[in-house]
Amino acid sequence: MRFASDTAVRKASDRRGPVAVYATDIRSGWDVGGNANGGYLLSIVGRAMQAATARPDPVTVTAHFLSPGRPGPAEVTVEVVKSGRSFTTAIATLSSGGSSEGEATRRAMQVVGAFGDLAGRSAATAGFQRVEGAPPDLPPVEECPMLVGGEVFPPPFMNWLQLHIHPDDAWFATGRPSGEALVRGWFRLGDDEPIDTIGLLFAVDSFPPAIVNAGVPMAWTPTVEFTAHVRARPEPGWLRCCFRTRFITGGFLEEDGEVWDESGRLVAQSRQLALLPRP
Amino acid sequence: MRFASDTAVRKASDRRGPVAVYATDIRSGWDVGGNANGGYLLSIVGRAMQAATARPDPVTVTAHFLSPGRPGPAEVTVEVVKSGRSFTTAIATLSSGGSSEGEATRRAMQVVGAFGDLAGRSAATAGFQRVEGAPPDLPPVEECPMLVGGEVFPPPFMNWLQLHIHPDDAWFATGRPSGEALVRGWFRLGDDEPIDTIGLLFAVDSFPPAIVNAGVPMAWTPTVEFTAHVRARPEPGWLRCCFRTRFITGGFLEEDGEVWDESGRLVAQSRQLALLPRP
Numbered sequence: 001m002r003f004a005s006d007t008a009v010r011k012a013s014d015r016r017g018p019v020a021v022y023a024t025d026i027r028s029g030w031d032v033g034g035n036a037n038g039g040y041l042l043s044i045v046g047r048a049m050q051a052a053t054a055r056p057d058p059v060t061v062t063a064h065f066l067s068p069g070r071p072g073p074a075e076v077t078v079e080v081v082k083s084g085r086s087f088t089t090a091i092a093t094l095s096s097g098g099s100s101e102g103e104a105t106r107r108a109m110q111v112v113g114a115f116g117d118l119a120g121r122s123a124a125t126a127g128f129q130r131v132e133g134a135p136p137d138l139p140p141v142e143e144c145p146m147l148v149g150g151e152v153f154p155p156p157f158m159n160w161l162q163l164h165i166h167p168d169d170a171w172f173a174t175g176r177p178s179g180e181a182l183v184r185g186w187f188r189l190g191d192d193e194p195i196d197t198i199g200l201l202f203a204v205d206s207f208p209p210a211i212v213n214a215g216v217p218m219a220w221t222p223t224v225e226f227t228a229h230v231r232a233r234p235e236p237g238w239l240r241c242c243f244r245t246r247f248i249t250g251g252f253l254e255e256d257g258e259v260w261d262e263s264g265r266l267v268a269q270s271r272q273l274a275l276l277p278r279p
Numbered sequence: 280m281r282f283a284s285d286t287a288v289r290k291a292s293d294r295r296g297p298v299a300v301y302a303t304d305i306r307s308g309w310d311v312g313g314n315a316n317g318g319y320l321l322s323i324v325g326r327a328m329q330a331a332t333a334r335p336d337p338v339t340v341t342a343h344f345l346s347p348g349r350p351g352p353a354e355v356t357v358e359v360v361k362s363g364r365s366f367t368t369a370i371a372t373l374s375s376g377g378s379s380e381g382e383a384t385r386r387a388m389q390v391v392g393a394f395g396d397l398a399g400r401s402a403a404t405a406g407f408q409r410v411e412g413a414p415p416d417l418p419p420v421e422e423c424p425m426l427v428g429g430e431v432f433p434p435p436f437m438n439w440l441q442l443h444i445h446p447d448d449a450w451f452a453t454g455r456p457s458g459e460a461l462v463r464g465w466f467r468l469g470d471d472e473p474i475d476t477i478g479l480l481f482a483v484d485s486f487p488p489a490i491v492n493a494g495v496p497m498a499w500t501p502t503v504e505f506t507a508h509v510r511a512r513p514e515p516g517w518l519r520c521c522f523r524t525r526f527i528t529g530g531f532l533e534e535d536g537e538v539w540d541e542s543g544r545l546v547a548q549s550r551q552l553a554l555l556p557r558p
Contacts, residue, residue: 059531060504061550062341064368064391066361068468082345087503089343089389091370092359110360110368110510112343112391113501120530127555130460130493130527181409182521221533224366225339227506229552232529247545248409248549250400250511252338254548269533271550273339273508276406 002160003189003199006030007043009051009076014135019079024046026096028071031241035068038223039108041243045094046198048076053088055084055115057197062112062227069108087114096159115241118197118233135240135260136184138166144186145173147208153209159204171211181214181245183207186238189260195239197230197267203239204228204257204270209244211253221253221274228270237262251276282468282478286322288330288355298358301327305375306351311434314347317388317502318484319436324373324390325477327355332367334394336476341391341506348387355416366393397476398514414418414519415463417445423465424452427485433487437467440485441467448492460493460524462486465517466538474518476509477545481520483507483549485534489522500532500553507549516541524543526527530555 002062006029009022024047030040042063050056082089095110138144144164147154154172164186171177187203191194194205209221240260245253257270285308294313309319318508321342329335353375361487373388417423424445424514426433433451444464466482468474474482488500521538524532536549 016346042421053358060343060389061505062506064339064393066368081343084345089345091377091389091391108368112341112370112389114343118529122529127530128495129492130524132460132525148494181411211409216407225341225506225508227341227504227550229504229531229533231531244407245394245412246423247510247548248407250397251406252400252508252510254508267529269526271506276344 001092001193002122002191003193003202007040007047007198009044009048009278011051012075016077016203018130020052020079022051022076022078024074024076026069026074029160030157031071033152034272035070037157037205038063038226039063041069041109042111042205043198045076045092045109048078049090049092049111049113049115050198051273052092053080053115055088055117057089057116057118057233058201058228058230059087059114059116059118060182060229061201062225064110064225065105067109070096072096078190087116090112097239100234119228120228121232131266133258133266135264138186138240140236141186143167145170146225147172154213160190162190171213172224177215179215181210182243183210183213184242186240188238192238195234197233200230200234200259201228203241203259204268207241207243210255211243211248211252214245216277220275224273224275226270227263228268230268232265232267234261234267235263280472281418281470282472282481283475284411285486286319286326286477290325290330291354293379295356298356299331299359301330301355303353303355305307305350305353309436309440312431313389316436316484317342317344317505320348320373320388321390321484321505322477322481324371324388324445325480327357327475328371328390328392328394331357332359332369332394334367334396335511336397336399337480337507337509338393338395338397339506339508340480341504343389343504344502345386347391349371351375366395378441397509400511400548401416405488410545412537412545414543415445415521417463417519419518420465422446422451426451439469441465442471442485450492456494457492458494460470461488462489462492462524463521466520467517474513476477476512478511479538479547480507482538483547486520486522489524490527490536492523493557500556503548503552503554505551507547509547511544511546513540513546514542525553
């Protein structure tokens with residue numbers, strides 16, 4: 001249960017006015033080149049927002065990435081801005097650093113999100129349904145090359161999850177980018193740890209950038225903004241994921257993601273705005 | 280220049296700590312059934328964030344809709360959370376009401392956004408470009424039925440802009456929903472007022488919901504969250520827009536938008552999470 005324990009938060013005693021404060025630790029091993037993966041950080045913030053809103057599911061969450069989060073003690077402040085009948089909306093800030101002497105605390109991430117309870121929102125109760133789309137068509141897990149963590153690429157946190165990439169998109173195994181800005185694959189946490197809706201915030205940011213398959217050299221694409229919509233609680237088992245970039249313009253790119261669960265249901269959508277790596 | 284003047288803000292004298300305060304008025308005529316259009320409200324907030332960050336363009340902006348904004352005096356508070364080399368990130372709150380006796384001020388909208396300068400980010404300077412997609416193929420403006428504001432539908436604010444809908448998507452003119460959750464059309468502000476990147480925040484939320492063409496009865500789809508990415512400053516002239524919903528599940532739907540300018544360039548993308556109208 002490494003993911004659950006490595007994203008845990010504990011309520012700090014020093015409540016500041018309307019703001020609830022949570023202490024946490026950014027654990028090492030979840031990083032890419034020394035900076036914690038964005039989805040991992042967002043999951044930590046999600047746990048604090050879940051606690052502060054007393055609602056279990058992150059229905060929609062947006063993160064702005066302000067500075068890299070490095071392993072060490074960190075703090076999440078959460079302010080509830082509206083508590084409604086179905087959703088509670090909150091803003092949250094993740095600050096890290098301040099651990100070693102002379103190091104200042106820095107804001108790493110600014111988040112806004114609406115939390116609710118997705119358990120009751122099944123097809124039977126939620127009225128009209130329409131699905132234009134399907135899970136990505138993936139060969140069986142064992143026929144999809146697995147990303148194994150290395151020192152730089154694949155990043156070390158790959159060892160704490162199971163990512164199996166569609167053979168057509170697995171440039172790291174074949175040596176050939178597909179030519180399409182598309183990455184599809186299977187996702188599961190390490191040790192078959194069950195995933196909850198907070199874990200989906202990690203899943204949607206755990207794949208290598210789709211643009212690698214479009215021939216953009218492998219590089220860090222700094223995320224400016226990341227939004228996830230969680231549509232349903234995932235059934236236990238493997239998730240089928242698909243990430244695609246359609247527009248690389250003006251130095252920006254968007255990446256859109258879809259995550260489907262074992263039962264064939266869409267459980268999350270994501271979109272991020274990132275910066276093109278400088279040549 | 281109605282749009283520019285109706286979204287204007289003025290700096291209030293009472294700065295509260297790190298928070299800059301702007302006074303504004305939510306003008307009547309921009310509403311849908313008495314509640315101001317979300318994109319109009321977001322444009323007001325955008326003007327305040329533009330002023331507080333001293334950066335001209337809303338590169339990415341996310342709004343959570345907390346309560347309806349009704350015509351009358353309103354206030355925007357803006358806190359800059361990071362001022363970087365290329366972008367300044369801020370959070371902002373729109374509060375309205377409090378004008379008539381005994382009426383409390385209510386938070387109408389919570390926003391987070393990153394502002395920058397898109398002028399320098401042309402194709403020539405921003406490196407690798409890749410565009411998978413094209414502006415919607417629209418017949419000439421005069422062959423596309425125009426939405427003219429009425430009392431309820433089309434909403435009154437249609438009279439302050441020019442929306443011409445693709446004949447295939449113009450159920451209001453033909454009496455036949457197309458069967459596809461898609462609305463395409465031409466957009467221009469009223470009186471050919473030029474549009475800036477703040478105006479794009481309005482454009483992306485000015486069309487009727489795409490799901491009307493999928494046979495969902497015309498109804499208010501309350502927005503939970505709305506994110507716009509502004510990719511470039513629009514050239515003067517008509518904008519070509521396209522809005523689509525692919526997934527209506529669990530009582531939620533997303534709507535994705537694209538806005539292209541006269542030069543054939545993608546200038547904005549949007550995605551919102553909304554609630555399905557209750558039957």
